[in-house]
Structure formats: C-alpha cells, structure tokens
Amino acid sequence: MTPTTAPSAAPEAVPAVRLDHVGKEFNGSHAVHDLCLDIAPGEFFSLLGPSGCGKTTTLRMIGGFADPTEGAVLLSGEDVTSLPPNKRNVNTVFQSYALFDHLSVADNIAFGLKRKGVPKAEIRERVGAMVDLVQLGGMAERKPRTLSGGQRQRVALARALVNRPAVLLLDEPLAALDLKLRRQMQVELKQIQREVGITFVFVTHDQDEALTMSDRVAVMNGGRVEQCGTPEDVYERPESRFVAAFMGTSNLVGGVFRDGAVHLDGGPALPVGPRPGIAEGSAVDVSIRPEKIWLSDFEPGMPVVNGVIRETVYSGPTTTYLIELAPGVTVAALEQNTARARMEDRWAGGETVELAYDPEHALVLSH
C-alpha cells in the first residue's frame, strides 16, 4: 500500500519507514502477515486494531526487538532487517513505560545521550529542554516510582524524544491513564509531535484516539492491514465490513443488491444509487453511520424509509434512537439535542417515524 496523502512530505520523498512484505510467525501461526506499509517522514501514523491483531509485533519488528520471518524493514531507505535495536535510529515508548527505577528522572532521560557519548554540557542542556517540553519541571531529581502515571508516561516520552530519532514508536502509551488524563495527553502528544517534527508510529486499540491524533491510520485485523488512509477515509469510507464495524458505531444490515437499492431480508429496500463495482443480485451489507440518518428537515431527493422507534437513549448532547425497519432489522440514529430541545419534542417508543439519508452515505460492502 502506498500513501495517497502524506502530509508534510513530498510524494517522492523516501519513506521514513517501509515494511516490505513483512511477516512474523510464532510457532507456526502468523502474528503478522505479508505487511506492506510506507510511512512518510514527519507523519503521525497509527496502527489501530483489536487485541492480538499484531500491532505490538509490527512495532517490535520496526524497533528491532523481533526478527521478521519474512520480508524486510527499511528505515529512510536503508535495509535494517538484521540490525539490533541499538543500531537503529528509532526510539520506543513502551506500553509499560519501562523506566529505569534506580535512576532519577533526569538520568533516565540522559541515558540515550550518554550511550552516544554526547558531551556532558550538551546532555545537561538537552535534558533540561526536554524536561520543560514534557512539563516535568522540578521533578528532574525524583525517582520514577514517586511519580504519577501521567508523569511516568512523560518521562518515557522524554527519554525517547531527547535522542531526536528519525522515528518514534509508541505502543499504547496512553492505555494506562484514566480517561481525562488521556484526553489531555492526546492533545499534548500531538502538540509535541508537531513541535519536534519526528515521525510517530502510534499503536492503539482506541479508535477515537487514532482518529483524533493521526495523519493516517492503518486498521489491522488478524495480522493484516484491512485499510490504510486518513482518519476520514477509514471512518467515512470503510472498505470492509470489519473496518466499518470497528470504526465507531455503524449500522450494518444485510440484504441483496438489485436495481440500485439494497433489499433487506423481509423489509424495505434502501435506495443507494448505482454501484458499478457491485454485481446485481449479490448479497451485501449496507453501512450507514447513526449520525448520517435524518429524522426531520429532510432535503429534497433523499430516500425516505419508515420505521418504528424501539428505544430512546438520552446521553447529554445527543439522543440515540433505535429504530426497527423490519422484524429483526434495527438501526441506530443519532440526533443532536439542539434540534429537539424539549423533552416533549422527543419521540417515544412505539411511534412510527420517517428516516432519510443521503445515498452517498450508504456504503455497500460486498461479502
């Protein structure tokens, strides 16, 4: 797969990371299978997928902690497949942070520079600057054990960043933090990445995180990349049932494609317009995001279907309606609560409603 949109990099630039048909086998089963990825310099690239899909294994092969059983790993055009981690110009933020508990925060951060033989004065200066960048001022002499989770995470980040690697690998660095701190660190991490301009390869199983932070996302499943593209690509235009289901809430209903519409089993037909790639009469899934379903103020030309409200879920800014289109076929529709401000305006269970959508938003995924 080649990058179609690589921000902050000319299209002909040598990729910072290239995985060339990389595979990894453990005891006869593939954790990663025939992986091809190009990651552009300066890009914030996310590997997203469910537990066990091979994200960590992929990252470890880039870092040099796991040897690929097939294929090659290239960093800035150079084949590093057989180089040990200490000979690669990448640094890693480990999921467990892996801080050196017997060293102070400052010594943790200085570790990489000392190995490289950087002069003492320069080490002090760079460590100081890094401590400020990750907002750990006043904690430089503390031991990692005396820090909070978020602070430890920052030490791990600073310890890697201070070496100015070409690529920074991050394995679910925010997974151990509580939701609020996580949101805050997401913003900070993105800011830092912009400031230092280093390529980030970011592993996460949280799709929100991947969408908000990344320039591009590779959605992985069972050791393979299912889809790779901008957050908008993978969210708005999922190419497979798996991606549609994994990226946020999706209404996936099965049916048969005929005459520019998907005919649900025992229910109405959903007009989707002509689809050149889909054969007449083939079994397909339709996916429409809940927020793409309209319940009022339809625009002219929108297909309209009838349904019965089965459930109303109020969640602050939005209300989600579960609407039955046919026996056993239910879709979710999301409405901003600005539109229907008052309680009595909301629909109740059992009411029949009309719902409409833009056919462009109805994705047809063949099996």
Add this chain to the structure above:
Amino acid sequence: MNPTAPPPRPRRRRGQRRRPVFAIAVTVVFFVLLYLPIAMVVLFSFNAQKSLTIFKGFSLRWYEAFFHDSVLLGSLGMSLEVSLVAMLGSVVLGVALALGLVRNKGRLGAYAGLIMMVPLITPEIVTGVASLLLFKGLGVTLNSGTVMIAEITFSISYVTVILRSRVAALNPEVEEAAMDLGATRWQALRLVTLPALLPAILASAVLIFALVFDDFVLAYFTTGVDPQPLAVRIYSAIRFGVEPTINAVGTLMLAGSITLIGLALAIPRLFGRRGGLDLISGE
C-alpha cells in the same frame, strides 16, 4: 472486663480467649534449650577465671588471649579470606546462572533449574566427602584454595535460588528500553539489570559470607593442615580440652553472624523497596 459494658464482640467462639498455657510453656522450654548453651558461652567468655562452671567476675582476658594466639588469628584470617572469595565467586556465578535459567525457556533451562537444586538437598557431609575424593583423585594439595572451590560450588545454589525469582519479576521491556536507547547487550545488563537486582545481590552476598564463615563440615573435609578455617581449628582445639578462649571466639563469631544476617534483612529496606531476602524473611 467491665461487667456493666456489653462485651465488644459477643459472637466470639468459646475458648478463643483462654491463654494457650501449654503452647506458651512449650515455646519457653524450646527457647531455653536453644539459647541457654549459647548464653553460657557468651557469659563464660567474660569469666575472670579459667573455670567453665563457676562465674568468678567480669574480665576480657580471654579476648586478649585470643588476640595473642597466632594460630587462632591465622585461622580467623583464613576464614575471612575463604568467605570473601567464596562470596564473590558464588555471587558472580549464581547471578549468571539465575539470569541464564530465567531467560532460557527451553528444555535445557528446565533441566538445569532442577540440577541446580541438588546441592541444596544433598547432605553436606556427602558433598564434603565427594569434594575430598575429587581433590585426592586429582592429586590436588588441600589448602585454602580447595576450601574456596568447595564452598563456591556449594553456595551457588543459594544465590541462584534467591536471585531467580527477582530476575523473573523483572520487566523484560526495561532491558529492551536500554538497548533501544543505544546500549549494547552487555551495557544493558550492567547499567539496568544488575542495578535493579542489586538489593537481592547484596543480600545474598552477605548471607553467603555468613554461611561460609560458619561452615564446618565442608571446610573440615577440604582444608589442609595449616592454617585451618576457624570452625575447624576450634573443633581441633576442643578435642584437647576446652580453653575459655574458645568461648571468646564463639562470642565474636556469634556477634559477627548476627550483624551480617541483620544486614542481609535490612538491605531491601535500605533501598526502599522489596528485593532482598524475601525468601528468608518471608515478606
């Protein structure tokens, strides 16, 4: 108990509050039997007279006698030397073995782990006789070197047992992080792994020193004639009648051992973390 106030926990089972007189009695007898002889040694080391039965006033004359006894001092020196070398040797080898055993997940590692335990369950006298036969068979002259070798062989297992659980508890990502930051395998071991194991290493070193210093059986079989380790020397001396000097030596050894064991137990606390002799202190 105040009769007007209701008992705080009325549902307590019957008999639980009775003092366990029998258990207390057994404990007292046990401790008297255990410590009375030792207390006698300490007491009579300060006796002003040569008598070993009647205390005739306080004096340090037997300590003075010990510090003027060149044979006993020679033995003390040898024991210190043997303990130090055995400590260093067995710690280096034992730590290496623990690292190897934990990281070799294959069948070889499993077998090696089992074989490693054998010295712990072998009666020491068997190890002693076996060492003697080996040295004789090889035509080696018995001296402090042979004692050191035997003691190292015997002590490695202790070090490994103490270290193995600590090594297994290490986060493998920490060593990977060191290599990620440019350290070689050896630097990662030296700069990250060994410091993390330091409390356990120091604790086992102190323990080995104390064990070897006190050891009699193995030393007896593997030592040459002159000098002899302190424990062996004391045993030989006692066969020709007990001098109160021996009490002074015993008291000094006791004080030394208590200090060392205390140190071994205190080391993890000095480092402000767990990691020393959990195995022994049962923490």
